[in-house]
Amino acid sequence: MLKIHAAEKFQGEISVPGDKSISHRAIMLGALAKGKTTITNFLLGEDCLATVDCFKKLGTQIEVGDRITVKGLGLSGFKAPQDTLYVGNSGTTIRILSGILAGQPFTTEITGDASIQKRPMKRIIDPLAQMGAIISGKKEGEQIYPPLRISGGKLRPITYKTPVASAQVKSAVLLAGLFAEGTTGVLEPEYSRDHTERMLKYFGARVRIEEKNIYVNGGPKLTAKEVDIPGDISSAAYFLVAAAIIPGAEIVIRDIGLNPTRTGILEVLRRMGAKVEVFDEEIISGEPRGTIRVQGPGSRVQKIKIGGELIPRLIDEIPIITVLATQAEGQTVISDAKELRVKESDRIAAMCSELNKMGAKITPTEDGMIINGPTPLKGSTAQSYGDHRIAMSLAIAGLIADGETIIQDTECINTSFPGFSKLLEGLAR
Ligand code: SPQ
DSSP: EEEEOOSBEEEEEOOOOOHHHHHHEEEEEESSSSEEEEEESSSHHHHHHHHHHHHHHHTTEEEESSSSSEEEETTTOOOOSSSSSTTTTOOOHHHHHHHHHSSSSSEEEEEHHHHTGSSHHHHHHHHHTTTTTTEEEEEEEEEEEEEEEOOOOOOOEEEEEESSHHHHHHHHHHHHHTTTTSEEOOOOOOOOOOHHHOOOOOOTTTTTETTTTEESSSSOOOOOOOOOOOOOHHHHHHHHHHHHHHHHHHHOOOOOOOOTTTHHHHHHHTTTTOOEEEEEEETTTEEEEEEEEEOOOOOBOOOOEOGGGGGGTTTTHHHHHHHHHHHHHEEEEESSSSGGGGGSSSHHHHHHHHHHHOOEEEETTTEEEEEEEEEEEOEEEOOTTHHHHHHHHHHHHHHEEOEEEEEOOOOOGGTTTTTHHHHHHHHHH
């Protein structure tokens, strides 16, 4: 449980934990490469530790400390696990790892918590089955849910047109492509986060990118690397939004990932009128990073329309953008975001229900929300739905609400942002 009170001041210079998406991929590629990969600023959150645990069960030696070392045995070094692999709450782990398991000459069972068992898996099963893997799961109507049973082996290369812009689907197919003879391609309807492509290149794979089409060659020799992970812009987003809506606030966040497939939140903040500066930009381990400073506009933020190609570039930030929009002058419309309905929770339903309890005026639509602002918020008892992004977004809403906000069931925050409430305490007075 978290108790939040209105903040009169919100100020500070901080860094946030390592990027979750990049942390997962660093373990996966470290395990697929030959030699000792060293990872610094790895996210020690439950989701990424679940990935570590799965690879240990597949026979990879991984040491977790201030830095992580992964002793990779190459593409054919895994052994059949003794037990079912357990991914906890991590959709990224189950979907991307399935791509690797599809290429293994053994059968693996993989599952996760109650939320994972409600997340759709047909999106990865379809292309992996086309490549030759045999995958079964819990069938309900047209959809298939975990637990999954994956029998893999040598795969056929395919060129797969994904129906959704999803980095998890793209990554599952590209990593399966490492086990196919020839070139495997993924054609995306919009750009999704490209950490897998970047890291594959960084580890020495042959990757060709033609706009939204990505191709990888099978059977590469991946070489162990040093990977330093930038701060997670999705974690930074909570504090960036707080700085934009609390009068007089300012935040500086160092060493944040600035991959253009993830920076939609900065565009939204700018278009709504917040002052956003980016400096000290550099590229480390194949990923751009820098320092971000955000201040509010000095008056109210403004309404905005968010949809189309922008959506995959801020998909995980939509819950916190909803909080931002409750403070905007006019009607903010979010569309093309029906993917939000199949995340750790139905994020459209969750944000509408909990923010409306606090006094917001939000109407859910099939693929987004219409938010009428500005509305003052009042403290209430809010539910996280076991979803880390809902819990943290409501905590920021609590900073601008009158009275006390109690957020229940906040252990889920540890999946992506251990130390969130401590950092928040240090910034908000
Ligand atoms: O791992 P999980 O649970 O799927 O994580 C989420 C999140 O909010 O942390 C989604 F619920 O982020 C996904 C993101 O939405 C992480 C991700 C990745 O690392 O590849 C890609 C996105 O999902 P998708 O379905 O669009 O591929």
